[in-house]
Amino acid sequence: MSFESILAHMNEHHQGELIALCKKYGNSQVEVQNAKLVGVDFVGLDIVYNENLSLRVEFPQKADEKSIKDSIIALCQAAKAPDVSGIADEIESFKKEFGSIIIASIDKQGNAISSYSPLIQVDGALYIYISEVAEHFESISANPSKVEVMFLEDESKAKSVILRKRLKYRVNAVFIERDSSEFEKALDSLESAMGGAGGIKTIRKMSDFHLIRLELGLGRFVKGFGAAYDILPNGEIKQVGGSGNPHGNPHSPHNPHKA
Known part of the structure; x- marks a missing residue:
């Protein structure tokens, strides 16, 4: 699977998953309206959301040609709404x-x-x-x-x-x-x-x-990453909400690494 085919597939068929990634790892102060995958490598994904906000989301482990598909799937699954039942x-x-x-x-x-x-x-x-x-x-x-x-x-x-x-x-x-x-x-x-x-x-x-x-x-x-849970004295468990991903950059949609 080439990087180009990944970009096309994600943008055409997985808009919901891209938005979920932005909600989980991006700026929690803004509502995510849209998201587009603009870059991918063996380390992670580059996403632009709301037209001008950029976000870098890295895989827990560096991927390769054989594992990148599974790495992307795992990342998207982790971004789903939290289920603390287990x-x-x-x-x-x-x-x-x-x-x-x-x-x-x-x-x-x-x-x-x-x-x-x-x-x-x-x-x-x-x-x-x-x-x-x-x-x-x-x-x-x-x-x-x-x-x-x-x-x-x-x-x-x-x-x-x-x-x-x-x-x-x-x-x-x-x-x-x-x-x-x-x-x-x-x-x-x-x-x-x-x-x-x-x-x-x-x-x-x-x-x-x-x-x-x-x-x-x-x-x-x-x-x-993004999987932290507070345990209250009464036993209740709540997922900790993040304030954003340190790789995100609201000023440069074309280069997520540029400060």
Whole structure:
């Protein structure tokens, strides 16, 4: 399929899809009346809409002669009106892939602390089990309501380093009393997940280790270009609306890259 045939086909048969791309990635402050594909290459599409507004929409991955058709189809499908019905299940499945979690916290002096911890997931609840000697213990203790956590897709699994799937939450850290039923259940789960190895049986008995439940607040799930979702504390999921594509240029319909 040549670039010329792609231009002709899209403009003749897929005006709706081109308009949808402009609505999703273009200037959200204007109503899209019409759209025309004026350029295409293996990196993305150049579109002019409303006669004088230009937009560059790039593929998540560079295409080639064999994959460009599928890349365009995928881009157009992603621009359709959001259906969040399956996002909640996708979020839960994504969470379950992880045995550790990235943590951001604030110490007593107001300094940001980045860290990670093994993660315990029990009946939908999230826990970490950390030592008093760990740097983040002091910061989480000092500011338990000023903590964020992130699940971040491994680079080796991502389509691109800038498209790593990620899920983050603001959390409230709640310290769980040692020897409580909640403590025992969470540590039983961790010990089972680790197969009883890795020193878990030893540190389970150490009094300077503490179990913390992470109570989830506002969250955000990002799974690709234009695919970001806010997760409200009540569980409601809303797609995040963009304010435009950084490659768009309202002044030059003939050269979308010229500032």
